Amino acid sequence: MEAVAEPTEGMRENILELRDISFSYSMRGGEKLRVFDNLSLSVSYAEFLGIAGPSGCGKSTLLRIMAGLLKPDNGGVLFRGKPLKEPTPRISMMFQSPALFPWYTVLENVMLALIHEKELTRREKEERVRVFLDIVGLMGFEAAYPAELSGGMRQRVALARALVAQPDLLLMDEPFSNLDPLTAISLRREIETLWMNQSLPPSSVVMVSHDIEELVELSDTIIVLTKRPAKIAGIVKIDMERPRSRRSREFYEYVDKVYTLLG
C-alpha cells in the first residue's frame, strides 16, 4: 500500500500551486520568447480567482500550464499537493470560442468529455450528460447540431462539456467575450451559482478576462499581471456580498484599483 503523507498546510489550502515557474516559447531561428520568469501563485480550495493583465502578457499560456497542457521550463505545478505531469479530467478548460465538433450532436459533444470514464456504461454516461445539459439550460437540445445553436447556446454546450467529468478546477479563458451582453450576463450568473453550490463541480475557478468589471463581479481575488515576462503587479481581494451589483461605489473602487495596477 502507498504511504499516505500527512497533508502539509499548503496541501490543505491550495488546490493548485505554481512555484517559481519559468516558461519561454522557442521561436524560429532559435530565440526564446520569455513569458514567465520565476512566477509563483496559488489557487485555494473553493476560490474564484480572476486574472487580468495586458494583452500578450501570458494569460492564456498561464492557463495552459495550469491545465497541464504546457510544461514550465523550471519550477513546479502542484495540483492537490502533487506534481501535475499531464492533463487530468479533474481540471477542465473553457475557451473564448467553444471548440465543438460540428458533425456531433449536443449530447455527443458533451459525452466526449467522459471518454476516460471506463467504468460507466453508455447509458450511465448519457444520463450524466442529461443532468449537466439540464444544469446549463439545454434540456431538449440533445439531438441538435452546433450549427443550429446560437453563440450563447454553444458556449453552454462547452460549459456542460467542461463540467460533466465533475472537475475540481475549472479554467476559463475569456469565456464571455464572444457573447452578446445579455447572454453574457445570464451565463456569468449561472457559472457563479454553480460554483457557489459546493455539492456541484467545480470547487475552484480560474478566469482570465480583459473585462475588469466582470472580474470584480465574480472573483474572490484578482491577480494583476505585468507585461512580459509577466510578474504579479498586485493582488486585489474583493470583499463584497454576492450576487454583486455593479452600481455601487464600492464596486467601482475595486474596478479602479485593478486599472491602477494595470498601469
Ligand SMILES: Nc1ncnc2c1ncn2[C@@H]1O[C@H](COP(=O)(O)OP(=O)(O)O)[C@@H](O)[C@H]1O
Ligand atoms: N505557441 C506559441 N508559440 C510562440 N509564441 C506564442 C505561442 N503562443 C503565444 N505566444 C506568444 O506568447 C506571448 C503570450 O501569449 P498569450 O499567453 O496568448 O498571452 P495573453 O493570453 O495574455 O494575451 C505572446 O507574445 C504571444 O504572441
Ligand SMILES: [Mg+2]
Ligand atoms: Mg489570451
